Amino acid sequence: MRRSEIRGHLLDTALRLFNLHGYHATGIDLIIAEAGVAKTTLYRHFETKEDLILAALERRDEEARAEMRTYVEQRTSDPVERLMATFDFLEACVRDSQFRGCIFMSAAGEHKEAADPVFRAALMHKRLVLAYFEELAHAARIAEPKRIADAINLLHEGAVAVAQVTRSAEPVRQSRRMAVTLFDREVRAPLVSSAQRADAQAARP
Amino acid sequence: MRRSEIRGHLLDTALRLFNLHGYHATGIDLIIAEAGVAKTTLYRHFETKEDLILAALERRDEEARAEMRTYVEQRTSDPVERLMATFDFLEACVRDSQFRGCIFMSAAGEHKEAADPVFRAALMHKRLVLAYFEELAHAARIAEPKRIADAINLLHEGAVAVAQVTRSAEPVRQSRRMAVTLFDREVRAPLVSSAQRADAQAARP
DNA sequence: ACGTAAATATACCGATCTGTATCGTTTAGC
DNA sequence: GCTAAACGATACAGATCGGTATATTTACGT
Numbered sequence: 190m191r192r193s194e195i196r197g198h199l200l201d202t203a204l205r206l207f208n209l210h211g212y213h214a215t216g217i218d219l220i221i222a223e224a225g226v227a228k229t230t231l232y233r234h235f236e237t238k239e240d241l242i243l244a245a246l247e248r249r250d251e252e253a254r255a256e257m258r259t260y261v262e263q264r265t266s267d268p269v270e271r272l273m274a275t276f277d278f279l280e281a282c283v284r285d286s287q288f289r290g291c292i293f294m295s296a297a298g299e300h301k302e303a304a305d306p307v308f309r310a311a312l313m314h315k316r317l318v319l320a321y322f323e324e325l326a327h328a329a330r331i332a333e334p335k336r337i338a339d340a341i342n343l344l345h346e347g348a349v350a351v352a353q354v355t356r357s358a359e360p361v362r363q364s365r366r367m368a369v370t371l372f373d374r375e376v377r378a379p380l381v382s383s384a385q386r387a388d389a390q391a392a393r394p
Numbered sequence: 395m396r397r398s399e400i401r402g403h404l405l406d407t408a409l410r411l412f413n414l415h416g417y418h419a420t421g422i423d424l425i426i427a428e429a430g431v432a433k434t435t436l437y438r439h440f441e442t443k444e445d446l447i448l449a450a451l452e453r454r455d456e457e458a459r460a461e462m463r464t465y466v467e468q469r470t471s472d473p474v475e476r477l478m479a480t481f482d483f484l485e486a487c488v489r490d491s492q493f494r495g496c497i498f499m500s501a502a503g504e505h506k507e508a509a510d511p512v513f514r515a516a517l518m519h520k521r522l523v524l525a526y527f528e529e530l531a532h533a534a535r536i537a538e539p540k541r542i543a544d545a546i547n548l549l550h551e552g553a554v555a556v557a558q559v560t561r562s563a564e565p566v567r568q569s570r571r572m573a574v575t576l577f578d579r580e581v582r583a584p585l586v587s588s589a590q591r592a593d594a595q596a597a598r599p
Numbered sequence: 600a601c602g603t604a605a606a607t608a609t610a611c612c613g614a615t616c617t618g619t620a621t622c623g624t625t626t627a628g629c
Numbered sequence: 630g631c632t633a634a635a636c637g638a639t640a641c642a643g644a645t646c647g648g649t650a651t652a653t654t655t656a657c658g659t
Contacts, residue, residue: 191626211418214504300416340568347552355520422646433648434649
């Protein structure tokens with residue numbers, strides 16, 4: 190492994206283990222063993238474990254939001270359908286065999302003090318995701334974009350929480366349907382894709 | 395302190411600390427110090443820390459569901475309004491200064507293996523709460539009680555998750571409004587209380 | 600009131616935790 | 630190719646972890 194890749198490899202390894210076992214339960218020794226790296230090397234890149242956690246969360250924050258953006262934008266150009274596509278992206282995340290809940294919620298759950306840097310990093314991620322929902326709602330020319338973004342955010346969080354304990358993707362599908370029911374009278378265009386509308390027509394002709 | 399109270403006192407102390415700091419971050423030494431009890435005493439009542447966690451979760455499960463039942467049943471006898479009263483109960487929980495998120499979600503978040511007894515205890519609590527929602531939906535003579543119970547459950551979980559990071563009760567109020575919007579055409583009676591309807595009439599006569 | 604079971608305090612165990620120190624080896628940039 | 634920085638391996642420090650052992654005192658049931 191090239192030296193320039195070590196830092197990123199450490200972050201990826203740490204993120205995988207944090208996702209699998211949580212933050213307190215994942216020791217430095219396990220991280221370096223899984224990464225195949227000496228302990229000295231880890232502490233040359235990150236001063237403390239907390240710094241490693243913060244760097245990992247920052248990396249994952251940017252990565253996750255970029256993935257969602259890419260998924261949503263290449264799925265449809267219709268601004269309203271893009272709002273709904275966030276649920277499809279979420280469903281894909283939840284269906285991943287490695288899904289163990291939202292790592293930012295876990296981070297906040299293990300670092301509950303509002304002043305804890307880890308908690309603040311988790312909060313910041315949530316704010317940025319919410320801002321993206323607002324951006325989508327604004328583009329969709331919805332009357333109250335902030336309220337709709339809050340609602341989508343709440344449905345997302347509920348779906349992830351229920352999916353985390355039930356180990357099922359069905360809560361995400363249900364939250365999507367709830368979003369459709371909630372918003373289908375508030376926006377200018379239908380909230381189901383043309384393909385789905387065709388399916389529905391074919392099902393009951 | 396009487397001997398018969400020690401076990402319960404240990405469970406209460408442990409629950410308080412688990413809620414404040416999480417499970418891994420709360421050591422045995424802190425629990426016994428806060429409880430004012432010798433370590434030997436704790437280990438006479440609970441074989442391991444995991445046993446203590448499981449006993450604490452079981453106690454809190456019964457306590458929390460009994461509190462919700464009591465709150466809901468004494469607030470209104472109308473079965474439909476009782477569904478909505480679960481949100482009011484939730485709002486009271488979230489407004490508590492000690493609120494740090496759902497301790498069962500935290501437990502599942504720190505014990506992610508599906509076979510972990512702690513994870514299973516958290517899952518069991520969620521199933522029982524969902525069953526109560528179904529019970530309420532059934533009493534309200536709703537067409538699809540299970541689907542509505544799932545929806546309420548999802549809104550609850552979303553509200554708690556968002557409230558946990560934003561440190562606000564507003565997400566709970568929003569989830570309640572979303573529930574009203576979702577169900578007001580599905581049930582036989584209005585979903586706002588007569589007092590709220592009077593307020594609305596007074597506001598715009 | 601007495602005897603037993605459970606409480607206490609304290610010391611201790613081995614394991615594990617985060618983090619450092621040492622030192623020999625490898626790599627990257629000039 | 631030289632040099633300086635980074636890496637690997639290992640040992641270790643000091644704290645804390647969950648859990649035990651022991652010896653003494655306290656409280657409860659009969």
